[in-house]
Amino acid sequence: MSDEEWIRTGVGASDADSITLMGRDVASELMGKVTFTELTFLLVQRRLPSAGEARMLDAVLISLADHGLTPIALAARLTHTGAPDSLQGAMAAGLLGAGSVFLGVVEDTARFLEGVAGADDVRAAVERAVGERVDAGERVPGLGHPVHKVQDPRTPRIYELAEETGQLGPNLAALRIVAQVHEQRTGRTLPINGAGVAGAALADIGFPAELLRGIALVARTAGLLGHLAEERERPIGMGLYREVDARAVYDPPDA
Amino acid sequence: MSDEEWIRTGVGASDADSITLMGRDVASELMGKVTFTELTFLLVQRRLPSAGEARMLDAVLISLADHGLTPIALAARLTHTGAPDSLQGAMAAGLLGAGSVFLGVVEDTARFLEGVAGADDVRAAVERAVGERVDAGERVPGLGHPVHKVQDPRTPRIYELAEETGQLGPNLAALRIVAQVHEQRTGRTLPINGAGVAGAALADIGFPAELLRGIALVARTAGLLGHLAEERERPIGMGLYREVDARAVYDPPDA
């Protein structure tokens, strides 16, 4: 590869008359022909999705878009309080909180399933993998939710849509077995949570585990924009600061 | 309003059995029923779009998603080079460059049109507004493009789709007049650019000018994720750094 050719990309290109994304002409092949969801699939997987895959990606994006006044939404709103002129700064601040604690479960579940979903004997593989976690006193990713203690409403809906669209693949199937095995092992019934089922569904439509956090980030931008639109109309950032500041107990070190 | 009630939101809520976004049950009313694009519209405008509005929003999101190895994409890739473990950091870094120079035109065009599109005599209002800009030696937002000098391929496609879907409203109409008046005034033919037509189209489907940058940011996250997916497979960030570092001429101040 010559010196001149190491800068290569398939994402986007343009010349005087055309703009292309992943080899498709934007004006004639994409705009008006595919949805933004289908474009997102194309940009990551370098191919357009089937109708079923697109429907699953839409459902997952919607399921991850927002969860109310989370730390992520609050960080974005408080950033807007101090820098209302930079909408991109408030959006970026919100995304920065989409780390291991909340959205990491999407990725963690997919990685956990990677180790079992392709096994010859899936149940045996799940029993081993769940057993190791339980014995080590670790959580099994994708199970349990602090609010949705009996059932996460997103989970049965994802399974229903996966069946409808023919996208119920090895990861979603294995995740069900994970929940059953966990219950048998521990005697505790933990529901499959929305982040976990999202990870399994995205893996089944071809997304690699290492990029699932990115899909969750795309989903969150819509939620964050909703919060910032609302913050401009009915702010809570300044009120939150004032209340925290008024209630704060000052507790310095001994001098 | 009592002390307890100033924290209000319509964006998202959840309880043990359900999750709601803008008053819609996520599992039964949104997942599998609407697209992520329709959800984005709902989260910002607090109502679901018509089919035509959704199609226009999809087309605009696609038109703004990516433009190749822009400063935005390069900043995201270089951030990934130093912090590959934090995908959210690389995405956020990319969004932070989506400021006044590139995506600002979307918003600037919509604000410019706000002043003329609702006038009784639109052409007269445009002549006044364009005249002021031209006389002041300022650019008219939405016109001209460094690469697409004759025609931006996105522009005729947006007008075509707007007609097809019945969404060709006062802003898109006024923008055409802006281009005509500018040509008559200056003798120079400048095409309506993709950012400008996006701003007009978004205004016609109800988005306020102050939030248009946010729509552009949602669009860009898909492009950025495409770049980061590619960067993980075929990195250019480290090579770019090495070449810049090797070529850099050190030019310190006199000591």
Added chain:
Amino acid sequence: MSDEEWIRTGVGASDADSITLMGRDVASELMGKVTFTELTFLLVQRRLPSAGEARMLDAVLISLADHGLTPIALAARLTHTGAPDSLQGAMAAGLLGAGSVFLGVVEDTARFLEGVAGADDVRAAVERAVGERVDAGERVPGLGHPVHKVQDPRTPRIYELAEETGQLGPNLAALRIVAQVHEQRTGRTLPINGAGVAGAALADIGFPAELLRGIALVARTAGLLGHLAEERERPIGMGLYREVDARAVYDPPDA
């Protein structure tokens, strides 16, 4: 300038045996010889400060470093709640709120003083400039503070240090006149605030107005790191989220 030479920098360079910053050898000329504050001055102004200038910059950095549980500190802490593995993400989220509302006053004051501090008749220039603002119903930057209503404790200290170090230049002098003229004009006594006096002091030691926000950002990183160190020991982010979430009134649009 040839194609190969447009990549020029004076900031930093290194070869096999040495590292240089602004033309000084890091190991032999900077480490152990100057403070980080002097280095910051050097990196921005391309020369080392005098002892008096360095003392003023230290005082200003300290005065701007932190103000308790501000929106900036809260955004950093909430980001850490969701992404504890990315300290750089939490720090960056905090900086993103250091925009026009809080730290912008530093820059705004310096820009306001630029227009009057160099005038032949400073008092006359101040009277004109303050008069214009007051007549337009606008605030005069650098005056007034929501908490320090009578006197901002940082202000007399900066003036005292500026006299001690011989750094009381035209901007600090003009800012005093601004406060006097404002009082005469309006009958209201507003104290010079800490952000305003910081802007004037930084201008007097040679920092251009357009970079003052950057100095404030350097100062804030220390405060943010203090908050994040504390957050790891005694977190408030998760508690804040839980309380907000519990108290939030859900107020969706009519469906």
Added chain:
Amino acid sequence: MSDEEWIRTGVGASDADSITLMGRDVASELMGKVTFTELTFLLVQRRLPSAGEARMLDAVLISLADHGLTPIALAARLTHTGAPDSLQGAMAAGLLGAGSVFLGVVEDTARFLEGVAGADDVRAAVERAVGERVDAGERVPGLGHPVHKVQDPRTPRIYELAEETGQLGPNLAALRIVAQVHEQRTGRTLPINGAGVAGAALADIGFPAELLRGIALVARTAGLLGHLAEERERPIGMGLYREVDARAVYDPPDA
């Protein structure tokens, strides 16, 4: 702890007449009395440093402040290209690249030394720890540098200053043994690098490993501000984009 008292902080507080940081009055006890470096130490360690500790922290901050046109500096400059109105966005983008690849070594070295520096027989502990890494084919953190192949100029300077100031503690001592043991084990002489020696020096003056990345981030803000000050005068971001865009080979997937 009552409901009202869980919001506690020792970092900062203010009332009508005073501002306090870690229990010190900002105006009378800190401004003009301590340096910004000493304040940074206070904010993280909740005590003021000795003169020797402060001198070491200054030296380390300077050693980490900048390394020329790194990915971090380039990301900040490219972000400024697109959003010149948001200095905080460009600074934040730069910090976001200060992750595991570059500045992570500071933290990794300190964590590695944690396991050996306090052992009864340090040499035996180092031999075990280095042996494990070497046998596993892993790098020993703190050793080797792509540019400074024989000696990193910062390393002898830090040891010299540590001796001068009486701050050569168990971590710096153990790091020397690490380098010796590594050489005996592998037959390869790798120099102690600047990031590694910074980690050891910071550990010796009391900073916990988990916050070292934060110290590196404070250091980097000065370097980033230097780059952004220069970028405003002599930009390279736009030129870099243009060249990359012109040279990019478009390599889309097969349609």
